[in-house]
Amino acid sequence: MRLTVNAEAHDLAIQGHETLLMVLRDRLQLTGTKLGCARGECGACTVLVDGRGVYGCLTLAAGCEGQSITTIEGMASGESLHPLQHAFIEHDALQCGYCTPGQLMAAAALLSRQPAPSADDVRRGMSGNLCRCGTYPKIVRAVQAAGIAIRDRAAQGEVDASA
Amino acid sequence: MPPRKRTVGPTRGKLPGHDTEPGSAALPDAAAGESAGPTKRFASTKVEIEGREEIKIVELPDFEPAPWGQDEPLAIVGQRVARMDALEKVTGRARYTADLHRGAMLHAAFVRAPVPSGRVTQLDLEPALALPGVRGALVAADVPGVMHGGAPLFDPVIHWAGQPLAALCADTPELARRACAVVVLEVQASPHAVTVQAALAPGAPAVRPSGNIPKGQPRIAQRGDVEAARAGAHVVVTLDVRTPCALHSAMEPHGAAAEWMGEDLSVWESTQGIFQVRKDVARSFKLPLNRVRVMKDYMGGGFGAKNYAGAHTYAAVALARKLGRPVRCILDRDGEQTDAGNRAATVQQVTLAARGDGTLVSIEADTTIAHGYSGWFASPAKIYHELYACPNVRTRETFVFLNTGAMDSFRAPGHVEGAFGLERAMDVLARRLGMDPLELRRHNSATRDQDKGRPYSAKHLDQCYSEGAARFGWTHRRVEAAASRTHGGRLRRGVGMSSQIWGAGGGPPAYATVRVNPDGTIDVLTGTQDLGTGSRTIFAQIAAESLGARLADVRTVLGDTERTPYAGNSWGSITTASVGPAVRVAALQARARLMEAAAELLAVDAGRLTANESIVRVDDDERTMTFAQIGKKLGDVMIIGQGSRGANPPDTAIAAFAAQFAEVEVDTETGHVRVLQITSAHDSGRIVNPTLAESQLEGGIIMGLGYALFEERVLDAQLGLPLNPTLHDYKIPTIADVPAIDAFFVRSADTVANHIGARGIAEAPIIPTAPAIANAVSDALGVEVGEIPLTPWRVLAAIDGSR
Numbered sequence: 001m002r003l004t005v006n007a008e009a010h011d012l013a014i015q016g017h018e019t020l021l022m023v024l025r026d027r028l029q030l031t032g033t034k035l036g037c038a039r040g041e042c043g044a045c046t047v048l049v050d051g052r053g054v055y056g057c058l059t060l061a062a063g064c065e066g067q068s069i070t071t072i073e074g075m076a077s078g079e080s081l082h083p084l085q086h087a088f089i090e091h092d093a094l095q096c097g098y099c100t101p102g103q104l105m106a107a108a109a110l111l112s113r114q115p116a117p118s119a120d121d122v123r124r125g126m127s128g129n130l131c132r133c134g135t136y137p138k139i140v141r142a143v144q145a146a147g148i149a150i151r152d153r154a155a156q157g158e159v160d161a162s163a
Numbered sequence: 164m165p166p167r168k169r170t171v172g173p174t175r176g177k178l179p180g181h182d183t184e185p186g187s188a189a190l191p192d193a194a195a196g197e198s199a200g201p202t203k204r205f206a207s208t209k210v211e212i213e214g215r216e217e218i219k220i221v222e223l224p225d226f227e228p229a230p231w232g233q234d235e236p237l238a239i240v241g242q243r244v245a246r247m248d249a250l251e252k253v254t255g256r257a258r259y260t261a262d263l264h265r266g267a268m269l270h271a272a273f274v275r276a277p278v279p280s281g282r283v284t285q286l287d288l289e290p291a292l293a294l295p296g297v298r299g300a301l302v303a304a305d306v307p308g309v310m311h312g313g314a315p316l317f318d319p320v321i322h323w324a325g326q327p328l329a330a331l332c333a334d335t336p337e338l339a340r341r342a343c344a345v346v347v348l349e350v351q352a353s354p355h356a357v358t359v360q361a362a363l364a365p366g367a368p369a370v371r372p373s374g375n376i377p378k379g380q381p382r383i384a385q386r387g388d389v390e391a392a393r394a395g396a397h398v399v400v401t402l403d404v405r406t407p408c409a410l411h412s413a414m415e416p417h418g419a420a421a422e423w424m425g426e427d428l429s430v431w432e433s434t435q436g437i438f439q440v441r442k443d444v445a446r447s448f449k450l451p452l453n454r455v456r457v458m459k460d461y462m463g464g465g466f467g468a469k470n471y472a473g474a475h476t477y478a479a480v481a482l483a484r485k486l487g488r489p490v491r492c493i494l495d496r497d498g499e500q501t502d503a504g505n506r507a508a509t510v511q512q513v514t515l516a517a518r519g520d521g522t523l524v525s526i527e528a529d530t531t532i533a534h535g536y537s538g539w540f541a542s543p544a545k546i547y548h549e550l551y552a553c554p555n556v557r558t559r560e561t562f563v564f565l566n567t568g569a570m571d572s573f574r575a576p577g578h579v580e581g582a583f584g585l586e587r588a589m590d591v592l593a594r595r596l597g598m599d600p601l602e603l604r605r606h607n608s609a610t611r612d613q614d615k616g617r618p619y620s621a622k623h624l625d626q627c628y629s630e631g632a633a634r635f636g637w638t639h640r641r642v643e644a645a646a647s648r649t650h651g652g653r654l655r656r657g658v659g660m661s662s663q664i665w666g667a668g669g670g671p672p673a674y675a676t677v678r679v680n681p682d683g684t685i686d687v688l689t690g691t692q693d694l695g696t697g698s699r700t701i702f703a704q705i706a707a708e709s710l711g712a713r714l715a716d717v718r719t720v721l722g723d724t725e726r727t728p729y730a731g732n733s734w735g736s737i738t739t740a741s742v743g744p745a746v747r748v749a750a751l752q753a754r755a756r757l758m759e760a761a762a763e764l765l766a767v768d769a770g771r772l773t774a775n776e777s778i779v780r781v782d783d784d785e786r787t788m789t790f791a792q793i794g795k796k797l798g799d800v801m802i803i804g805q806g807s808r809g810a811n812p813p814d815t816a817i818a819a820f821a822a823q824f825a826e827v828e829v830d831t832e833t834g835h836v837r838v839l840q841i842t843s844a845h846d847s848g849r850i851v852n853p854t855l856a857e858s859q860l861e862g863g864i865i866m867g868l869g870y871a872l873f874e875e876r877v878l879d880a881q882l883g884l885p886l887n888p889t890l891h892d893y894k895i896p897t898i899a900d901v902p903a904i905d906a907f908f909v910r911s912a913d914t915v916a917n918h919i920g921a922r923g924i925a926e927a928p929i930i931p932t933a934p935a936i937a938n939a940v941s942d943a944l945g946v947e948v949g950e951i952p953l954t955p956w957r958v959l960a961a962i963d964g965s966r
Contacts, residue, residue, distance in 0.1 A: 026335065031262035032255015034463070036414050037496040041890040044414055072255035085253040089245055092854050095862060096695025097252030098259060098414040098463025127899040130890060132414050132464050133695050134862030136898040 001065045005030065006074025014061050021045045021056030024071060032072035032101045036130070043129030046102035046109075047071050053109030055128075072101035075108070083149040084108055084142070093142035095133035103129050107143045116147055208810035210670030211817070212735035213926075214545050214577055221671040224748055224809045230914040231849065238775075239708040240919075243854040247700040247719070248461070248693070257461040260418045260433040265489035268420070269298055269332050271478045272339035273498060274346050276326040279566035279883030280355035280368065283319040283328060287347035296334040297342045299486045306481050309447045311474040312502065312569040313537025321350060322370070322536045323568045324884050325501035330478040332490060340495065355566040357883040359510065359533050362563050370536065370564040377540070380561050384544060386614060387555030389516075392525035396516035400591045404513060404584040405950040406933075407875035408533060409506040411573055412895050415463020417503050418493035419472075421479035428483075430457045432476055435465040435692055436732030441724045443472035444480060459722035465694045466866075467572035468504040470732050500888035504571025505876060507562075508533040509543055511584035515592045521606045525555040528584060534562040538570030541577035546930075547585050548614050549664050549818075551607040566883055572734060574866060575665055575926035579933070583951065586661040586934030591947050599641075600938065601632055604662050604822075612816035620817045620915035620922075623846040624662065627822040630909055631660075631844030635824035640840075644826065644942065653832050656839075659938025660824045661931035667847065667923030668817025668916055669740030671808040674728035677706055677749040679757055679802035683777055683791030685712055687719045687749075691730035691742045696925060697855035698738050702746045704851055705919065709750035710757075711774025712790065728805075736819065736923025739851060741808050743919045749806030756802050761793050808917075817916045819923050821845040823864070823931035827939040831962055834955030836872055836940055838902040843928055845906070848913035849920035860906035860928040867932025869896040875952050 003010045005028060014023060021038075024030045024047070036044035038057045045056035048070040075082045084107050087093070094100045103126065110117060110125035117125065122143045131139070203223065210219045231237065251257040274286075288300045303317035314322050317329055331342035356362035362375040369375065393399055419432040428450065434440050437457040445455045462469070475492040483490040494503060514527040528547045534540075544558030573579075593600040605628055611618050632638070637660070644656040675689040687706045693699040703717040710717075720726060730742050754774060761779045762769035771782045777790040794802075811817065823843040829836050841864055850856045873894035877886045887893045906928065912920035933951055940958065941948050946965040950957055 022337070025262075029264065030255075031258065031264075034259070034415070035261060035493075036416075037890050039496065039889065039891070041496075042414060072253075076254060081250075081253070088253050089249040092246060092249075092858050094246070094249060094252050094695075095697075095858055096414070096462060096464045097248070097257050098461075098695075100252050101255045104253060123899045123901075127897045130414065130895060130897060132412055132466070132866070132895060133858075134865030134896070134901075135858065136865060136896075136901045137861050137904050138858060139898060 001062065003061065003064060003069065004067070005069045006071060016060070016062055018061045019057055020047065020059040020061045020064055023061040024056060030071050030073050034098055034101060036099070043106060044099050044102040046105040046129060048105055048109060051109065051112050053106050072104060075104060083153070084146040087142040087146035087149065091138045091142040091145060093135050093138040095135055099129060099131045103131065103139060107146065110143065111147050111150060115151055117144065119144065206810055208670060210811060211666035211668060212737060213572055214542055214666060219671055221810045222807065224807045226748065227809050228747065228751055228918050230918040231912060231920050232914060233912040237708055239704045239714055240851050241849070242704070242852065244700060244704060244714060244852055246697055246855060247703055259415055259461045259463055260420060260431050261415065261493045263420050263431050263491065265420065265422055268489040268491055269334065269482070269486060270336040270339045271330045271332045271482050271490055271492035272336065272343050273327040273474065274329040274331065274343045274348060275498065275502070276321040276324055276328055276350070278321060278350055278352040279324040279357055281321045281350045281352040283321065283348065284351050285347060285349035286329060288329065290345045290347060291331050291342035294338070294342055294345065296338045297331060298334070299332045299482060301330040301478055301481055301485070305485065306477060309477050311477065316474055316477055323566050325498065325568055327474045327502070330482065332482045332486060336493065355883040357566050357878050358880055359531055359563045361880070362565055370566055375564045377562055382560040383557065384548065385557035389525040389527050389555045389557045392555040393516040396524050397519040398592065398595050399514065399516045400588060400595050401512065401514045402588045402591050402947060403949050404511040404587060406509045406580045406583050407952055408508040409573060409870055409874045410500050410876055410893055411466045411468040411504060412500065412890065412893065413464035413466060413468065416494040416496065416499040417469060417473060417475050418491070419476040419479045420489060420491040421483040422489035423483055426454055428455050428480065430455065430476065430480065432457055432459055432472070433462040433469060434459050435469045435694060435734055437692065437722050437724050438690055438729055439470060439732050440472045440476060444476060447472070447477055448480060456725045459692055462692065462694055465733070466574050467576060467734060470572060470734055496890065497888045500893060501885050502568045504569060504573065505535070506573035506576065506579065507535060507570045509580045511543065513584045513588040515588050517592055517596065521596055521598050521603045523551055523553040523607045526553050527557050529559045532560065532562045533565055535565050535567040535570045541570070541572065543577045543581035543584070546578050546581040546664065549612065550585060550609065550662060552609040552613065553607065567878065574863065574929045578665055578930050579870065582661065582663060582930045583934050583937070586931065587937055587949065590659065590938040590941060601628060601637060601660055604628070615816065617814050617816045620668070620812065620815050621848065621911060621913040622820055623909050623911050624820040624822065626909040627820060627844035627846055631822040631824055631842055634905055635840065635842035637824060640826055648943070653830060655829050655831060655943040656826065657829065657939040657941065657943025658824070658826045659935050659942055660822060661934040661938065663821040663823065663927055663930040665736060665819050665927050665930060666817065667736040667740065667819035667927065668811055669737035669923060670811045671741070673730045673741040673745045673808040675742060675745040675749040675806045676728055677710065677746070677753040677804040677806070679753055679790060679794060681794040681797065681799065683716060683789060683794050685710065685717045687717060687746060688727045689721060689730050689742050689746060690724060690727035691738055692722050692733045694733055696733070696738065696859060697852060700855060701739060701851040702742065705743050705746045706750040709747045710754045713777040716777055736925045736927065739921045740917055740923055743851070743921055744917045745806040745808045747806065747919055749804040751804065752806060753802055753804030756804065757790065757793060760797055760802065761788055764788065764793060764796050812915055815915060817922060819845065819847045819927040821927050821931060823935045825935040825939045827936060827943060829940055829943045829958060834958035836953050836958060838868060838936060840903045841932070841935070843906040845908045845927060846911050847908060847924045847927065848911055848916060848922040850908050851921060853908065856908065856924050857906055859924050861904050863926070863928025864904055864906060864932050865896050865901055867929040868900065868936065869894070870951065871933035871936040872952050873954065
């Protein structure tokens with residue numbers, strides 16, 4: 001089957017039981033996506049499938065044919081970081097960093113649904129991603145700040161386009 | 164050849180030029196060692212680690228710089244610099260142990276005991292070995308003398324449910340787990356004791372042959388005469404307290420990978436102590452230390468559970484040797500939650516006696532600890548002796564062996580449990596006296612370490628009380644919460660607070676090397692670990708500050724027993740105060756050499772040179788040289804500075820202090836507790852990077868909130884099995900549970916503790932959180948709650964009990 005990950009097509013012989021997480025980590029060596037529980041409890045394996053956040057450990061790879069998968073490795077555009085990545089660094093919304101890729105993916109999914117989330121929206125939208133270091137307060141701030149940055153950039157783009 | 168003369172003790176004092184500005188020239192090296200004085204190279208010093216004081220032999224450094232003072236003009240230390248490894252972490256490029264791929268690597272998993280006590284009668288591995296892709300197995304006979312969790316590894320005698328009985332090795336982790344599932348395992352179960360009640364009952368099964376209570380226990384510690392003091396007191400209160408068994412639940416489970424190259428063994432491990440793991444592996448397999456290399460780059464949290472090698476390490480090492488291929492062994496979540504350490508549950512009876520004005524006259528605590536099969540005796544009693552001034556204190560501790568997995572250090576082990584009992588009881592006392600709980604604590608403030616009769620290096624707890632109370636709005640929130648309760652509605656608000664003390668002085672041994680490369684970049688090498696705490700960043704800050712270098716040019720290399728000089732485990736809140744001074748000395752030595760080189764190149768006296776932002780300047784003319792220009796001229800001459808941590812000040816207690824305030828809202832119909840606000844004021848000496856330090860405070864508070872409200876390992880007392888070894892059923896806080904948190908440091912630099920002025924942070928914030936929240940719940944309900952976690956049913960039971 002053909003799996004499209006970070007805009008790159010991979011032709012793979014995948015067995016029915018293989019999860020998206022296993023394929024990403026063990027076959028494609030995309031180890032940025034983490035394994036925390038393997039049963040949909042922690043969110044460390046969150047990736048985007050057609051822009052929607054899913055748990056990689058509960059998603060069968062075979063079901064992802066024809067869909068566009070984005071992992072943490074595909075979040076930045078070349079050397080240019082995604083506004084969420086910038087915001088996580090700036091607000092120190094990470095400590096050990098193990099849950100961070102999943103948090104960023106979940107945040108990207110949230111911002112695509114809700115471009116201007118309130119703090120409560122972030123808390124609701126991100127509650128499927130555990131962090132044992134306790135970076136939550138800073139994650140709320142970082143996600144809101146990134147939302148503003150993305151909206152500002154879009155507005156700037158409109159201004160530039162109309163100029 | 165006559166021995167070289169050394170000074171006695173560290174040459175504490177001025178570095179040439181250091182007192183003028185941080186960037187000025189310095190020569191702390193050999194010259195200092197040639198000054199007059201009797202010869203003494205080694206001395207002993209006291210180091211407190213997680214409540215235990217140890218005597219360490221220390222090689223006295225040739226030179227110790229004068230401490231940075233409170234108003235030291237520092238340019239980089241104290242700044243809110245972004246975490247230096249953040250880019251790797253937000254891009255997924257940070258490689259954790261489980262991300263490591265070695266050529267032809269195999270994967271191991273464990274067959275685990277399905278009962279808490281008994282004996283293996285059959286262990287047939289053939290069905291597993293017959294599966295295609297399964298490469299080998301490991302049983303007890305393969306690992307003689309190797310210990311795990313207090314028992315021989317793969318012991319056929321079962322001591323706790325989840326104990327490893329064998330390991331299977333296969334091409335993939337999934338296949339290794341499948342192989343474990345098809346092993347034919349038969350066990351003869353025997354009577355078990357998984358609760359204190361069961362273990363202490365007459366005729367209880369013997370968890371250990373020597374008995375269910377360790378020799379020499381109950382452990383009693385006392386000062387003064389509590390009976391006489393209590394008899395003469397105006398007020399006596401007694402409170403019964405229960406605290407739960409809590410699981411570390413790091414997002415990254417324990418794991419290791421091992422690879423042999425001839426006689427040389429490389430181990431990658433998610434660990435808080437690379438040198439400890441090296442020692443454990445070398446001892447277990449009878450290897451010379453110089454054949455074992457242990458590495459840790461990134462790790463996904465530890466919280467105390469990752470201080471030693473474990474079954475996963477030994478399985479990876481032994482299978483790699485047996486099969487001749489690299490082997491990785493990462494625990495699955497069930498294994499992590501059942502056999503990777505815990506904070507032991509306690510039962511405590513606390514009695515406080517006071518005079519009418521609130522002066523404590525006696526403190527008594529009788530504590531029983533559900534210890535598990537093994538571990539160390541982390542003392543819940545210690546904080547009863549330390550936190551408040553009181554001449555008469557008696558504590559009694561009984562650790563009980565059980566057929567449950569070994570306890571392990573868990574963020575302020577013992578203190579968290581004891582603080583809950585003491586600080587909850589202090590609020591009961593305040594209510595009985597009709598006193599403001601904050602006032603009661605201020606009134607009983609301890610000015611010295613009473614058990615050992617020592618002063619504190621510095622203590623600003625009073626400042627924490629004042630600033631914390633002001634920022635929290637203690638007075639008006641108390642009034643408003645009380646007013647809200649008079650309406651008799653379903654939702655009731657309450658406020659509470661708690662104090663904290665935790666030994667956080669660090670100490671030797673710890674070493675660092677600082678190298679200036681020919682292009683002017685700088686490497687800081689030290690064998691400590693960054694658990695997510697930010698040590699990579701703060702050591703770069705300290706080195707850049709001391710060297711007069713540009714921070715962006717400094718890189719910290721940690722976690723490799725072959726590349727980096729020794730530093731101890733990242734435990735006991737010791738890392739900054741232990742390694743920081745060593746980094747500073749190494750950087751100062753490197754700077755001194757760099758300045759001498761620059762002096763030669765510029766044909767001036769080194770005393771006329773200063774360094775700042777990686778540029779060396781001559782004092783009274785325009786000439787400058789960048790570090791890169793100096794490096795280029797020097798070619799491959801290496802500028803290397805070595806530093807070590809000196810002795811701790813004698814007869815001095817060094818601790819971190821804090822005052823924490825909480826407001827909660829309790830739903831009296833559902834029993835749900837919502838924490839609205841936590842304010843936490845900390846005194847940890849100098850803060851090298853406030854942003855990272857505040858992140859760590861928030862993390863500790865959130866972990867404490869979980870302990871107060873949700874976290875509890877539940878065992879089936881009949882079966883002796885854990886019922887919630889998952890992250891779904893063992894509840895850690897989510898982002899939705901987190902209140903507004905205002906965590907900050909009072910301004911302080913500890914010039915007595917060590918020459919960078921810093922004390923520890925990591926464990927301090929979790930200690931007061933559960934009592935502060937429970938005190939607030941008690942305030943809201945008008946009921947003295949004594950048991951955590953405050954799950955809805957416990958809250959409802961407390962309300963019912965009061966009716």
